[in-house]
Amino acid sequence: MKKVSHEVKELMRELLSEGLSAEGFVFDTAVAAYLLAPTDGSYHLERLAVQYFPQEFAQSGQEILQAKAYLAPDAFSPLGDRAPALGAFASHCAWIEALYGLLAKRLRDLSLNRLFESVELPLCQVLAEMEVAGFLVDRTALEDFGLHLKTRIDEIQREILALAGEEFNINSTQQLGVILFEKLGLPPVKRTKTGYSTSVEVLEKLQGKHPIIDYIMEYRQLAKLNSTYVEGLGKVIGPDGRIHTCFQNTVTATGRLSSTEPNLQNIPVRTALGAKMRYMFVAAPGNVLVDADYSQIELRLLAHIAGDEAMLEAFRSGADIHTSTAAQVFGVPPESVTGEMRRRAKAVNFGIVYGISEFSLAQDIGVTRREAGEYMERYFDTFRGVRAYMYDVVKQARRDGYVQTLMGRRRWLPELQSSNFNLRSFGERVALNMPIQGTAADIMKVAMIRVRDRLLREGHTARLVLQVHDELIVECPEAEAEGVKRLLREEMEGAAQLSVPLLAEASAGKSWGEAKG
């Protein structure tokens, strides 16, 4: 009998938690529906039944809608009548079976079956294992950090209220706007739908005009760290001292994973204070964390997909891609590239991957629109293959109605047919970006399966604990660290064959912060 499920990762997690086998599943109706239409948003069984079997659902769909009530815990109490629950369960199974038949055929018709069978389905078990494993947190260090933050938050709060000359809620953008732009008379830089903007870009422009600004910026940073990370994470540490995130595999439009309850894919790193958070994520006694990340995977994919000679050469020569881009764009030898030139070139490189406009580039790096336009012109003069790619991929998307990754993952783009300029422009940027971001996601998923399988095959105790888009973290006994570093690098680098080297770097430490730093 074939084992088919709806949201099989959830079932696998339960099985693994009970010490049972999670092997042998051949289909997942939710994941299949996601591959067919990754922007649909929800893949509840009821919704899929309505979507794919509207006629039949109208006849008998009510039974499924009642399933939740029937399947509530007390439905199985000795006193309850189990017949309705069993009937609803049978109906649930019947819909899964019907959807299995239809969705499997649709996957084959769109050549998505290989991605499904060799990537998405095997990945479900890897993710279930990671969720069960969890990530150990140093609770004491987290609490100490929280106390330190609170002390400072109180100090700053007093300063802010004193400078404002009245009590108000600093967390309220509305109240803060009134204080800054009415009471203190600072110039409003930008507005939102509902009033004054008080975002960090606005505050940066106001720096030096009033001493309250620096305090507000510091308050925001500390309040975010405390509420989202210290307190938020503290609430979800399990009885085992570990945090068990949920990896969503049917959410993003590009094929990436996401992480919820809690989100472990946005733990701070960019500021020195925030990066302290990563030292709270630790290895169990006697173990270490091995962290490995891809080097410039999206730009390497741009070079590969666009087939751009200049960019291919830059990667083949092992050059620093942002420095190399700066040298081309500013017309100087690489050794004459300044820090500022490299920073701007880096912004151009990111902008290209996102579907740039000169306006946004100008805003991002703080130059005039004209200057930004000149950078882009020189960029496209150098990287002619990239310009051609940008044109071709949008043209193809208009013709076909979708874009796809190297492994055939699709995103439909009805936006390109819109009469609304903004929506159509958005569709064009997505057409540029999705094949790149999505291929990177495909490759990482393949890497995760390879890493997990080889760890098992070679008898390592090591286990994957986290993925952050281009980064993997493994927890392993100290004695295995060197072997695991090598294994991670090899399996990540070997996950795809590109026309440029695909590089991954690995390092180990007692905490996430230590391993990265």
Place this chain on the structure above:
DNA sequence: TAGGTCACG
């Protein structure tokens, strides 16, 4: 519940 803000790749 929606909007603003901000954390990440």
Place this chain on the structure above:
DNA sequence: ACGTACGTGACCTAG
């Protein structure tokens, strides 16, 4: 002449 970079999730306030 448009309005202005891709993909996420969590917390807070206001209505």
